[in-house]
Amino acid sequence: MKKTTLIIMAGVTVLFLLSWIIKALALEGMQEDYIKKAFLVTFSAFLTLSILSFLYRDNPFYKFAEHLFVGVSAAFWMSMGFWSTIVGNLIPRLSQNLSVFFKVHYIPGDFNFRFYIPVILGLLLLMRLSRNYGWISRWSLAFIVGTTAGLNFIRYLRSDFIKQISATFVPLLVDWQGTGHFFSNLDLSASGQLVMMLANWTIFLGVMSGIIYFFFSKEHTGMFGRASRFGIWVLMITFGASFGYTVMGRISLLVGRITFLFRDWLGFNI
Amino acid sequence: MRYILIIFSLILITFSAVIGQVDPVVTDSLAPVPAPPAPVTEVAVSDKANDHGHALIIEWKRSLDDGAGSNAVMLYEIFRSEFPDSAFKMVGSVPLGNERFEDIGTIEKESRDYIPDNTNLYYRVDAVTIDPVVRTSSEVYGPVQSYSNWFHKGRVPVLTAVLIFGALMVYFVSVARKGTELYVRPLAGIAAVDDAIGRATEMGRPILYILGLGTADMISTIASFTILSRVAKQVAEYQTELIVPCYDPIVMTVAQEVVKSSYLDAGHPDNYKEDSVFYITTNQFAYVAAVNGIMLRDLPATNVYMGKFYAESLILAETGAVAGSIQIAGTDEVGQLPFFIVACDYTLIGEELYAASAYLGREPIMLGSLKAQDYAKAAVIVLMILGLLAINVHLNAFIEIFKVVD
Amino acid sequence: MTSHLMPPLALTLVDIGRILSLAVIAGGLLWLFLRAIKRKEVERRVIFLFIFVSVVAPILFPTVFQEKATPIVKDVFDKIESLPPGSVVLLSYDFDPAMAPEVQPMADAISRHCLVRGLKIIYMCLFATGQGQFTSTLENVIKPEFPDKVNLVDYVNIGYKAGNEGVLNVIITDFKKMFPTDVDGVPYDSIAVFKGIRSCKDLDLVISIGGGKPGIKEWILFVGDPGNVPIASGVAAVVAPLMYPYYPAQMLGMLGGIKGAAEYESELVHHYPQFKNSPTPALLMMGPQTLAHLVIMAFIVIGNILYLLERKKGRKR
Secondary structure (H helix, E strand, O other): OOHHHHHHHHHHHHHHHHHHHHHHHHHEOOEOOHHHHHHHHHHHHHHHHHHHHHHOOOOHHHHHHHHHHHHHHHHHHHHHHHHHHHHHHHHHHHOHHHHHHHOOOOOOOOOOHHHHHHHHHHHHHHHHHOOOOHHHHHHHHHHHHHHHHHHHHHHHHHHHHHHHHHHOOOOOOOOOOOHHHHHHOOOOOOOOHHHHHHHHHHHHHHHHHHHHHOOOOOOOOHHHHHHHHHHHHHHHHHHHHHHHHHHHHHHHHHHHHHHHHHHHHOOOOO | OHHHHHHHHHHHHHHHHHHOOOOOOOOOOOOOOOOOOOOOEEEEEEEOOOOOOOEEEEEEEOOOOOOOOOOOOOEEEEEEEOOOOOOOEEEEEEEOOOOEEEEEOEOOOOOOOEOOOOOOEEEEEEEEOOOOOOEEEOOOEEEEOOOOOOOOHHHHHHHHHHHHHHHHHHHHHHHHHOOOOOOOOOOHHHHHHHHHHHHHHHHOOOEEEEEEOOOOOOHHHHHHHHHHHHHHHHHHHHOOOEEEEEOOHHHHHHHHHHHHHHHHHOOOHHHOOHHHEEEOOOOHHHHHHHHHHHHHHHOOOEEEEEEEOOOOHHHHHHHHHHOOOEEEEEEOOHHHHHHHHHHOOEEEEOHHHHHHHHHHHOOHHHHHHHHHHHHHHHHHHHHHHHHHHHHHOOOHHHHHOOOOOO | OOHHHOOOOOOOHHHHHHHHHHHHHHHHHHHHHHHHHOOOOOOHHHHHHHHHHHHHHHHHOOOOOOOOOOHHHHHHHHHHHHOOOOOEEEEEEEOOOOOHHHHHHHHHHHHHHHHHOOOEEEEEEOOOOHHHHHHHHHHHHHHHHOOOOOEOOOEEEEEEOOOOHHHHHHHOOOHHHHOOEOOOOOEHHHOHHHOOOOOHHHOOEEEEEEOOOOOHHHHHHHHHHHHOOOEEEEEOOOOHHHHHHHOOOOOOEEEEHHHHHHHHHHHHHHHOHHHOOOOOHHHHHHHHHHHHHHHHHHHHHHHHHHHHHHHHHHHHO
16 A cells, blocks of 8 residues: 555544544534434545545545445345344244244234245245255245246236226327317416327327337338337437436435535534 | 112112113203114125125115204114124224225134125114114124135236237247247347447457346346357457456356357357456446446457446446447346437347347247237237227227226 | 625625636536537546536525426325325335435425325335434424324334335235334234224325335335225436326326425425425425536537537538
8 A cells, every 4th residue: 555545544534533523522512422423424424425535536435435335235134134024024923932032013813834935935045055955945036036927917917018008098189179179278388288189199109109119020111110210219308308317316316415514514504 | 978879870770661761871961862763774785796705895775864854864883793683793884975885804713804704694784873872773684695706807908918918929939939930120239239349350459248237037138148149159250359247156157158159159169268258246336347447458349238237337338438439238227228328329228138139049939029029019009099099089988998906 | 794784785695605606617617618629638527526516506505496386296285185184194215315315305295294284194114224214204304393293193103014015915905914013013903093994995195205116116016006096106316207107097196306306395385384494405405406407408518519510520521
């Protein structure tokens, strides 16, 4: 490690230690466990800045924050899995003594041999750790894949296929009472006749041409080709909108972090 | 003193009961006691259709004093028993004006909501006034039984769709297995891959192939293997360098096999280098950092991204663009498509990735399912046009077909 | 600084800050444009700096814009308005701290709205970390603003259960099976909010706040469609475009990203002036959003001008 790197690291550490002390002094009298609270805020600020420092270039602070995040989240999910799945869902149905031990609400009378099936399948899944008997875990995997596929197949078919088809059955002439009525009621409000009509036409043409674009059994030439071309435009507009929304989302997250830094850490009144 | 009072009231109650003229309940309020209302009539109980049993539907005709007559009825209480004349237990109540109640129980015997199936049950509906004591019971209806149904008739549309799609799938897969030629239109992205490999050869620079973050069982990763096989074959012919950094160890093992056999097919097994397909790490951003490093150091002429991608899509594609490589991407992760489209030269959008794989691999299952999907899409178009016509001429019967009830 | 000492047309510090930051950004963009025309490379860190300044300036010198609810947001608001007091609403916190800046304001605003209308709320989460996010609503909204609302009577938190869509598949028929108690171990049958509620089908409204998986899509697929339960949502911006196809047939309304949240907040303040002094984080966030978007739009315009110039030059050759 270079000497300058060490100096910078030491400097930053001192800076944040100072920040902790100042924060603790500021919080004293306002909160009970002010030293702990000040540490948490300062440490969060340090981690936020460490991650943001990647925008300048890769550095040890970023690496530290990233590794800490990876490690903590792995441990968090593991303990969460144990406490919410095994202790939360299984033990209350399995044994009263264990429920008392783990301090969870026992579900009396619900005991049934079928709750041992997931226990066995779960144990089989752990066989993945064995080099020679790893193949046994495929039974559990097959069960997971099979049930999920079955469950999702029906739900998706209903919600994403049948219901979505019927959602495209829209009146192309909304509230049509002749041209006289149409022209006398022209307004540009979102619930106005003209806008509704345009929206419905867009849905109809967009869905139709989008499907045509993803039709692989026919060469895209002539009329079909033109429809597919329109389809790709519709797709591109959708992606554009999606991109715009993503930018909005990312900026929101940045605003969230910056607000944290200025308000919670530096104590600005915003 | 208290005992004297109790004894006194007991004597009073007994006395008044004997006389039969005084109300046995001593009330100090002056509010008029409502007269018992007219009973509900035509009580009918039937099993709830399309369910797993343990539920019944009770219907009746309102009391004459509900909203009319003496206007005394406030609510209806529904009682159930397993005997025609005793042990009635209240199972629910509905406010005045209602003529229907669903008595939905559970399958669990221990639960207090348990309703036994295939057992005679008796029901009675009470019209209750503001004073809960003043009420009139209907005649007892029964016996009636609840039972479970084998078919949920409301789900017929889903069943039909499953059967049609399944049949199409089986048919086309079997046709493809027999070796019948199934047409799939050529895709611009695939032609671009061929050109890009040529370009890399001319420039003497490597080709980088990224399989994404998917596991080996994901359909997009499987599709990516087929495309990798084609790329590797051509690379072997042109004797260009191929780099395949992997995120998942199992994916790496498969990718090694794919590349090896492609070199063999191309007739250049000796050109295959074991370390051209290698594992990096199963950590999203660490993987990205490593791949970015490869892009900036080795300056590949072409980057191919095929498979499952998440938040790393833009970081990868942007670095590739900065390095000046030609980039071809394909993913079924809709959220990531916009990023690939802006940063890559060609992008296979969603299903095009599967189509490309079917086109190149000619795998019967892939080809067959692609064909089946095409027919399903054609059916959607036809149904859409019919539905639009129906809704615009107010033919509601057609639209009702698509109603799935639970 | 006291106001009576200031001359009538004097600028406040905030105004000066606003003008200065706008001048810096405009000047910077001009510099960028000139450099681009001269074909000089611009370091990407400069771009980051632009975004940083355009986000920080409106935070330090706040500018609040007026928002008008779009129909898709208004539908959610109107649905809650139309429910009679005592109706039961389920609010699912399907998000983690990473998504919180975007969607926590929605959860808070909707909680406020439901409680002021006298609706009962069942809080749950499909994300394990959603639990902590609910605590934020409890501490920042429910306890300080609605001190008379009682846990278990006006609202209840049943917490997290592992199982993703599996959880939904169970509670569509029976809540108690999946949630025998609330988070504090109070048995289901003694929770007043659950009186008359057996499954999701008995709920008057379900609102999923989130942006990942499991999230609103699972709610529609496993609860809304099969149970015919009215579903609304508040989603992170990344997911919003993917959810539009479900509106209005399968999802009655949606708050998309921080813009949706801001619209909801302004609608709430408009209808319930008592919330004028409540925090409106989403409305405050629209300032940085607007400025950052303007800067990004300027980047796109500059980039495209450059592209057109290059193409023209290429043709001449």
